[in-house]
Amino acid sequence: xxxxxxxxxxRSYDVTIKDDVLLVNGAPHKIDMESLNANGLHILxxxxxxxxxxxxxxxxxxxxxxxxxNHLAAEVVFGHQKQDNKTISSVGKLFSPMPGIIVDIPVKxxxxxxxxDTILVQEAMKMQMKIRSSCSGSITRINTATGSQVEKxxxxxxxxxxxxxxxxx
Amino acid sequence: MKILIANRGEIAIRIMRTCREMGLxxxxxxxxxxRNALHTRYADEAISIGPTKASxxxxxxxxxxxxxKRVKATAIHPGYGFLSENPDFGQAVExxxxxxxxxKPKTMAIFGDKISARKAARKAGLLVLPGPxxxxxxxxxxxxLDKSLSYPVLVxxxxxxxxxxxxxxxxxxxLMDVVDLARKEAFAAFGDGTxxxxxxxxxxxxxxxxxxGDGKGKILTFGERECSIxxxxxxxxxxxxxxxxxxxxxxxxxxxxxxxGETMKxxxxxxxxxxxxxxxxxxxxxxxxxxxxxxxVTEMITGVDLIQEQIQLAATGELxxxxxxxxxxxxxxxxxxxxxxxxxxxxxTTGEISYLKEPGGPGIRVDSSLYQxxxxxxxxxxxxxxxxxxxxxxKTAIRRLxxxxxxxxxxxxxxxxxxxxxxxxxxxxxxxxxxxxFLDEFLPEDxxxxxxxxxxxxxxxxxxxxxxxxxxxxxxxxxxxWRQAAWHEQLKTK
Numbered sequence: 324x325x326x327x328x329x330x331x332x333x334r335s336y337d338v339t340i341k342d343d344v345l346l347v348n349g350a351p352h353k354i355d356m357e358s359l360n361a362n363g364l365h366i367l368x369x370x371x372x373x374x375x376x377x378x379x380x381x382x383x384x385x386x387x388x389x390x391x392x393n394h395l396a397a398e399v400v401f402g403h404q405k406q407d408n409k410t411i412s413s414v415g416k417l418f419s420p421m422p423g424i425i426v427d428i429p430v431k432x433x434x435x436x437x438x439x440d441t442i443l444v445q446e447a448m449k450m451q452m453k454i455r456s457s458c459s460g461s462i463t464r465i466n467t468a469t470g471s472q473v474e475k476x477x478x479x480x481x482x483x484x485x486x487x488x489x490x491x492x
Numbered sequence: 493m494k495i496l497i498a499n500r501g502e503i504a505i506r507i508m509r510t511c512r513e514m515g516l517x518x519x520x521x522x523x524x525x526x527r528n529a530l531h532t533r534y535a536d537e538a539i540s541i542g543p544t545k546a547s548x549x550x551x552x553x554x555x556x557x558x559x560x561k562r563v564k565a566t567a568i569h570p571g572y573g574f575l576s577e578n579p580d581f582g583q584a585v586e587x588x589x590x591x592x593x594x595x596k597p598k599t600m601a602i603f604g605d606k607i608s609a610r611k612a613a614r615k616a617g618l619l620v621l622p623g624p625x626x627x628x629x630x631x632x633x634x635x636x637l638d639k640s641l642s643y644p645v646l647v648x649x650x651x652x653x654x655x656x657x658x659x660x661x662x663x664x665x666x667l668m669d670v671v672d673l674a675r676k677e678a679f680a681a682f683g684d685g686t687x688x689x690x691x692x693x694x695x696x697x698x699x700x701x702x703x704x705g706d707g708k709g710k711i712l713t714f715g716e717r718e719c720s721i722x723x724x725x726x727x728x729x730x731x732x733x734x735x736x737x738x739x740x741x742x743x744x745x746x747x748x749x750x751x752x753g754e755t756m757k758x759x760x761x762x763x764x765x766x767x768x769x770x771x772x773x774x775x776x777x778x779x780x781x782x783x784x785x786x787x788x789v790t791e792m793i794t795g796v797d798l799i800q801e802q803i804q805l806a807a808t809g810e811l812x813x814x815x816x817x818x819x820x821x822x823x824x825x826x827x828x829x830x831x832x833x834x835x836x837x838x839x840x841t842t843g844e845i846s847y848l849k850e851p852g853g854p855g856i857r858v859d860s861s862l863y864q865x866x867x868x869x870x871x872x873x874x875x876x877x878x879x880x881x882x883x884x885x886x887k888t889a890i891r892r893l894x895x896x897x898x899x900x901x902x903x904x905x906x907x908x909x910x911x912x913x914x915x916x917x918x919x920x921x922x923x924x925x926x927x928x929x930f931l932d933e934f935l936p937e938d939x940x941x942x943x944x945x946x947x948x949x950x951x952x953x954x955x956x957x958x959x960x961x962x963x964x965x966x967x968x969x970x971x972x973x974w975r976q977a978a979w980h981e982q983l984k985t986k
Contacts, residue, residue, distance in 0.1 A: 325958060329950035332941070336950040340958050347947060356955040363847055363903055367952050376952045377847050377903050386956070388949035392898030393941050394910060397953040424968050472961040472968075 326466065328400040401466075401477045415458055415482040417442055419473045426451065428469055430480075434462045442480050445473070460484040493807055495593070496521065496560045497535070498581075499571030500550060501861040502877055503783070504531035507569050510799040519563050521556060523549035525871055530861050537563050544871050550574045553581050557588050567591035567806060569799075573873060576782040577604050577653060593806040595760045595781040596707060602756070603779040607650045607688050613776040616755035618748050621693070621767065621775040627686045628671065642691070647671060649678035650686035653778060655725030657681055660692065693775070695927045696767040698722065699734050700780075701749035702790045704801055706811045707759030713746045714790045714798070715820055717763075720926045721915060723838060728908070728931065729915060730786035731825040732793050735886055735924030737772075745774050752779070761787075761802045767928075785828070785875065788857060792824035792882040823886040825893050827912045829860075829877040829900065831868050834911035834936075840870045847903030851896035855882040855889075858896075868905050876907065886924070890916055911936060 327338045339346040345354055354369050356376075367374040377389040386397040427444035430436060436456045443454040464481040467473055495511055496519040497504045508518045508531065520535035525544040532538040539559045542549035549555065551574055560568060568585050570576035570593070582597035594600070603609045611625045627650060647670060649657030659674045661667055671687065679685035702714040716737070721729035734742070749764035763780040787798050796818065804812055832838040845866045850858050860877035868876065879896045883889030897913050914936035915921055921930075941949075 325961075327954045327957070329953055331946040331950050334943070334946050334950075336947060338950060338954045340954070345951070345955075347951065352951065354951055354955075356952060356959065358959070360847075365952060365956070367948055367955075374948050374952075376948070377901055378952060378956050379846065379903055386949075386953040388952055389901055389903065390945050390949055390952070392900075392909075392913070393945060395941055395946060395949040397949045399953050399957060424965065470965055470969075472964040 325471070330398040330400070331395055401474065415460060415484045416478055417454055417457070417480040417482070419445065419475055419477040419479055420452070420454070421445070422475050423452075423473065425467050425469055425471045425473060425479070428465060428467070428480075430462050430465075432462050432465055436460065436462060436482060442482075443467075454479065456482055458482060458484040493567050493591070493803070494519065494563070494565050495567045495569055495803070496556075496563065496565035497531070497569050497571060498550070498556050499569075499574055499576070500526055500529060500531055500872065501875065502859045503571040503785070505534050505861065506859050507571060507783075507799055508534050510797055510803065513797075514800060514803065516803070519560075519565050521550070521559055523871075525867075525869060529866075530863055539563055546574070546872060550872075553578075553584050557584060557590075560585075560590055561588070565590060567593055567803075569593040569803075570782065572780075572782050572785060577780070579604055591806050593760065593802060595758065595762060599756055599758060600781050603762075603781045604653070605650050605686075606648060606652060606778055607686070609778055610776070612756065613752055613779075616752045618752055618776040619774060621690050621777065623688070623690045626688070628688055644692045646690045646692050647674045647687050648690060649674070649682055649684070650688055651682035651684040652678065653780065655722070655727070658725050690777075693767050693769045695770050695929060696720075697734075697927050698727075698765065699737075699745060699768050699774070700763050700765040700784075701746050702784075702787065702798070703749055703753045703758065703762050703764060704798070704805070704811065705753045705756075705758035705760065705762070706805060706809070707757055709754055709757050710811060711750050711753035711758060712811060712813060712815055712818060713750050713753075714794055714796065714818060716742055716745055717786055717789055718926075719786060720928050721921070721930060722928050723931050727786065727828070728830075729825065729827050729912065729921075730789055731823065731886070731889070732789040733820065733823065735926075741768075741772055741774075748774065748776070752776070760805065761798060785878070786826050788859060788878065788880040789824040789826050792857065792880060793820050793822055794818055795821070822882055822884045823889040824880055824882045825886075825889045825916075826878050826880040827893060827897060827916070828875055828908075829879065829902075829912075830908045831870075831874045831876055831905060832908055833906045834908050835906075838908070840874050841906045842868050842870055843905035844868070845902060845904050847901060849899070849901040850877075851879060851899035853895075853899075855892050856880070856896045857882070862902070876902075887922075890922065 325340045329336045337348050345352050356365050356367050358365050363378045365376050367376055379387045388395045388397050423445045426446045430442055437459045440456045441453045442456050445452050460482045463483045467479050494517045497507050511518045518535045520532045520538040521541045522532045523544050541555045541559050542552055575581040579597040579600040582592045582600055585592040602612050610620050614620045644662045647659050657678050659670050661670045674687050675685045678687055698719045700717050704712045716734045717730055717732045718734040719727045719730040761783050763784050765777045766774045767777055768774050831841045833841050845864055848864045857880040862877055881889050881893035881896055883892050894916055
């Protein structure tokens with residue numbers, strides 16, 4: 324399962340891919356995409372529509388999507404979660420330190436963890452690296468899965484810190 | 493006749509296409525950076541003429557003449573820009589015993605100097621913008637020169653042309669500063685610091701007339717073109733016929749162009765440019781003694797291949813058409829595809845063309861220099877391609893051009909495609925209510941794409957990332973299997 328938020332102009336879409344089902348803002352869409360030339364040209368196939376798209380990504384992780392003569396800028400936010408201003412601090416948030424594959428997640432949502440516990444194991448360049456909890460608390464959300472490819476800086480796990488030790492962590 | 497085309501880009505290919513239809517062999521010339529360019533592949537022969545810098549290649553008269561002699565070319569077509577308006581080039585070509593497909597060098601010299609062009613037009617009886625037909629002297633106030641002039645005025649380079657080397661002076665306070673700057677700019681750009689003054693015609697329209705002369709006094713006219721959609725005096729969208737003009741007005745302007753051509757015994761293709769003020773009064777501004785970028789709109793509504801007539805004339809000295817053969821049908825509009833970013837004040841853009849799909853279908857003509865893999869640099873002009881649409885009337889032509897621009901897909905480089913669409917869709921353009929300041933005041937509406945397109949774009953971006961990751965994971969699995977197999981192999985050997 325993977326969650327994304329995509330901003331296109333002033334519009335935002337929450338896209339979830341779970342197994343073979345694609346949800347846009349919670350509604351399922353029958354849609355798949357095939358690369359035609361490994362060079363950005365794709366066909367977006369829907370039950371009654373074939374849409375040609377040409378995708379280019381720029382340095383800032385924003386895609387320029389050419390679609391029916393329009394150039395649309397699509398900004399993809401990884402592992403999106405709805406966040407309010409109170410939880411904007413990075414305490415309790417575990418980010419991917421490098422691009423790689425998540426090979427193990429020895430915890431599950433709701434588990435209590437202590438500071439220093441191993442939360443994820445990531446592999447890159449044939450090296451395995453443990454990602455440890457930065458605080459004591461409970462796991463509130465896991466945004467990745469065993470076997471997933473992740474980018475540097477991606478939010479992987481959110482931990483709700485215990486009240487008494489908040490900022491000290 | 494074996495024709496060397498002393499140019500590059502879309503116009504070189506456009507000329508070669510006609511040569512091929514006429515069964516005439518062609519020679520392309522290229523600079524270092526252009527060694528793989530489309531025009532070098534289209535030509536029957538291609539020959540290197542020097543480094544990337546234009547002054548050492550496309551502007552290098554000895555190198556070009558040397559190339560022409562080496563391949564035994566019997567004629568040279570200069571295209572537009574580069575050496576096309578340089579009388580020394582025309583003369584050098586003819587002195588080398590090679591046919592110059594263009595005006596007589598002495599005609600080019602007269603029109604190359606915008607001050608002598610004004611004098612020639614005045615002498616031929618044309619209405620010329622007021623102002624002194626002499627260079628602006630140092631330390632002089634306009635009011636002392638001519639009482640009929642008032643601010644704002646334009647200061648222009650006498651050796652300029654094609655909209656280059658023009659500056660606006662709004663008040664007397666600005667006068668000396670701008671004049672100084674203009675003089676320096678003119679010298680840097682054209683090697684000649686001579687400048688002159690013309691009044692600024694407010695809300696003027698730019699209208700021009702295509703002519704073809706046999707050099708002995710016979711002139712064919714091919715009607716007018718409207719080219720008011722300009723940025724920094726550079727045309728962006730052109731059309732024929734001119735919208736919202738009466739037959740009398742058309743006859744008047746075409747007649748004036750003919751009169752000038754006949755008086756000069758003009759040879760080859762040329763364009764006589766006019767400004768039309770708000771009272772629909774026409775004033776001569778200059779002559780472009782060469783083929784123009786926007787010539788296809790005239791070809792579309794007359795059905796005449798102007799390059800073919802020009803080559804035919806150069807070969808035989810005779811025109812094959814009479815004025816009565818030239819008839820007009822429908823409307824045509826051209827849009828220039830530029831390597832410029834409208835969101836960044838039209839700064840030049842560079843990049844490698846990663847994807848290209850050009851428009852086609854009924855009534856669409858594409859004159860392009862693009863190919864997939866092409867590296868667009870800032871070494872030369874920013875013009876990449878032109879899309880020209882023909883329709884039975886102006887409305888149809890606009891719809892068709894919009895359709896053509898929608899089909900045009902260029903990856904890897906930012907262009908003005910979206911901006912062109914916005915101009916064509918605007919109410920003033922659609923009603924033909926345009927003038928040369930249109931683009932200064934034009935603010936494109938915020939693009940609000942269809943909700944379904946925005947959603948599709950979002951899905952496409954996500955699926956792209958998702959597919960990439962899935963593939964990466966698969967690759968990694970396969971790699972692990974290989975690693976395991978290798979491990980087992982090692983165990984066996986131990």
